Amino acid sequence: MPGWCFVMKSEQRSPMQPDGFTAILDAGTRLQDATAAAEQPKETVSADKQTRNASELQTVLINRKVATLADLSAIDYDRCRQSEAKALGIRVSTLDVAVTKLRPCESPEADDGLEFLKDPDPWPEPVNGNDLLNDLIELFSTYLVLPRHGALVLALWVLHAHGLQAFFHSPRINIKSPEKGSGKTTCLDILAEVCPRALRLDSVTTATLFRLIDTYQPTMLIDEHDSFLRDNEALRGALNSGHRRGGIFPRCVGDDNTVKLFKVFAATVLAGIGDLPGTLVDRSITIDMKRALPDELKARYDSRKINDDLKRKAARWAADALPQLQDADPEVPRQLFNRVADNWRPLFAIAHVLGGSWEQHTRDAAVSLCMGDTDLESAGVSLLEDIKAYFGCNGPQIKSDNLVNHLSSLEHRPWPEWKKGKPITPRQIAVLLKPFRIMSKTIRFGDTTAKGYEKEAFLDAFSRYLGEPSVTPSQSSIDVASRDFGNVTPDSNVTDEKTGIPLVGAGCYAVTDENGGETGKQKRDKEVIEI
Known part of the structure; x- marks a missing residue:
């Protein structure tokens, strides 16, 4: 066929391919489209895709990290x-918001490692309080060597922790010793077995402390306080505030510094070597411990031998006795006043x-x-107290030497072995x-002068620190601490008018008339009940 020329001589036709010139045009169009696609800037498409992939990967990683947290x-x-x-x-x-959304709940029952901070199951039957105590x-007596009355104080404090909602104050228990190896940690271990929602900590930051208390209301059992507490003013402040019901600890939270008030009222035990800071000593009952001799311990502590029966019984007793505890207004010894009385009132x-x-x-x-307790302030x-009682027996003026002799004769007081x-x-x-x-000052006593003290100089201190109203010098020199003497004939004992017990520091060994002559001799015996 002269006059026809095929451009694609080597092209293999398929049965479905169109014949003639139309096929040639279709092949050319496909080739042009493929060439244009090949000439597009591959780098731009790849960069956009990489950016999207990186962003998506970062989001995935953040979400995974939040889930882990x-x-x-x-x-x-x-x-x-x-x-x-x-x-x-x-x-x-x-x-914080992202983590909170992924948590099941923000309660003590949440599976956050602190699920044990929940109330114990109360004993199913009513509990005899005497047997429980x-x-x-x-x-405590079996596994610890404690000072006299120490086991009783710890036992009462455990019941106070179970009935904490009944009390306005919660005394800190200060378990201290001069050296390690004195049983402080063992004492905390035993307390952890019988106290409600007990949380044992060997160190704690201020932020952790007030968040834990605000969320879980645990019984705080803090060991080694001597290693971190004394130089931490904020932590001391939180522990001080938690001594009384309604105590709060304000803190700014979030990037906008929103002020939040954290509740910090909690039963707390602080164990360590040496003394607590002064402000905490005022809020504490101190248990001095010593290193035990080999034959002093009845048994070695083994947590496997302690079950939760006592904790459950204490929970039941406190629940049943709650109305009585709330209404109780017990008498405390007159020697205990102000914050010291606040510390002891729950136990009383x-x-x-x-x-x-x-x-x-x-x-x-x-x-x-x-x-x-012989710290300087106490x-x-x-x-x-002792000088006030001595004034009551000896008129408005006393000689310094006579006062020293009197104080040194009080066997139940620290003065005979002061230093x-x-x-x-x-x-x-x-001092x-x-x-x-x-x-x-130099005072005239009859025909002689000597160094001594006048009662008038003490009246303000008596009123402020002993809780007694001051009296003017024109009133009787026989004050309230010695009112049981009548005229000048003493009874066999000096007792508190309300409690009927001997007054610490109220004993008088001599009663003198207004001219300083001795008219009688007074001694008192103090009944001691061993616990």
């Missing part, structure tokens, strides 16, 4: 939240509800443990009285 306990998350937010490039408050005393309320001899036992424990108040086993001196008395702005 949501599985942490409240304590572990609090420790790492700031560093994790910084690593993820987001605000801490944003991370005796069992608790026996528990429990003893009052239990009845029987428990009130007397608690009274003996309070007087014994409080009078054994010693100064104790000295005022290094030696009696207190006039100089040491002056203790100086904060009260009381100083000795």
Whole structure:
């Protein structure tokens, strides 16, 4: 066929391919489209896709990290939240919100590692309080070497922790020793077995403390306080605020610094070597422990031998006795006043509800443990008590030497062995009285003069620190501490008018008339009940 020329001689036709010139045009169009597609800038398409992929990958990684953080306990998350937010490039408050959304709930029942911080199941039957308290005393006495009355105080405090909602104050228990190996940690271990929602900590930050208390209301059992507490002013403040019901700890939270008030009222035990800071000592009942001799312990502590029966019985007793505890207004020894009385009042309320001899036992424990406290401030108040009683027996003026002799004869007081086993001196008395702005002076006694004190100089301190109204010099020199003497003939004992027990520091060894002559001799015996 002359005049025809085929361009694609080598093209293999398929049965479905169109014939003739139309096929050639279709092949050319496909080739042009393929060439145009090949000439598109591949780099631009690839960069956009990479950007989208990177963003999606980052979101996936953040979500995975948030999920991991949501599985942490409240304590572990609090420790790492700031560093994790910084690593993820987001605000801490944003991370908090994301983590909170992934948590099942924010309650003690949440599976966050603190599920044990829930109320114990109460004993199914009513519990005899006397038997319960005796069992608790026996528990502490078996595994610990405690000071006199120590087991009773710990047992009463455990019941106070179970009935905490009935009380306005919660005394801190200060378990201290001069050296390690004295049983402090064992004591905390035993308390953890019998206290409600017990949380044992060897260290704690301020932020962790107030968040834990606000969320879980645990019984705080803090060990090794000497390693972190003294130099932490904020932590001391939180523990101080938690001494009374309604105590709060304000803190700014979130990026917008919103003020939040955290509740910090909680039963707390602080164990360590040496003394607590002064403000916490005022809010504490101190249990001094010593290293046990080999034959002093009845048994070695083994947690496997302790079940939760005592904890459940204590929970039941406290629940049943709650109305009585709330209404209780127990008498406390007159020697205990202000914050010291606040510390002991919950224990006296429990003893009052239990009845029987428990009130007397608690009274003996309070007087014994409080009078054994010889820090400077407490010693100064104790000295005022004894001087006030001595003024009541000896008129408005006393000689310094006579006062020293009197104080040194009070066997139940710290003065006979004040420093290094030696009696207190006039100089040491002056040091203790100086904060009260009381100083000795030269006074005329009959035909002679001597260094001494006038009662008028003490009236303001008596009124402020002993809780007694001051009297003017024109009133009788026989004050309230010695009113049971009548004229000048003493009774065999000096007792509190309300409680009927001997007054610590109220004993008078000589009664003199207004001219300073001795007219009688007074001694008192103090009944001691061993616990």
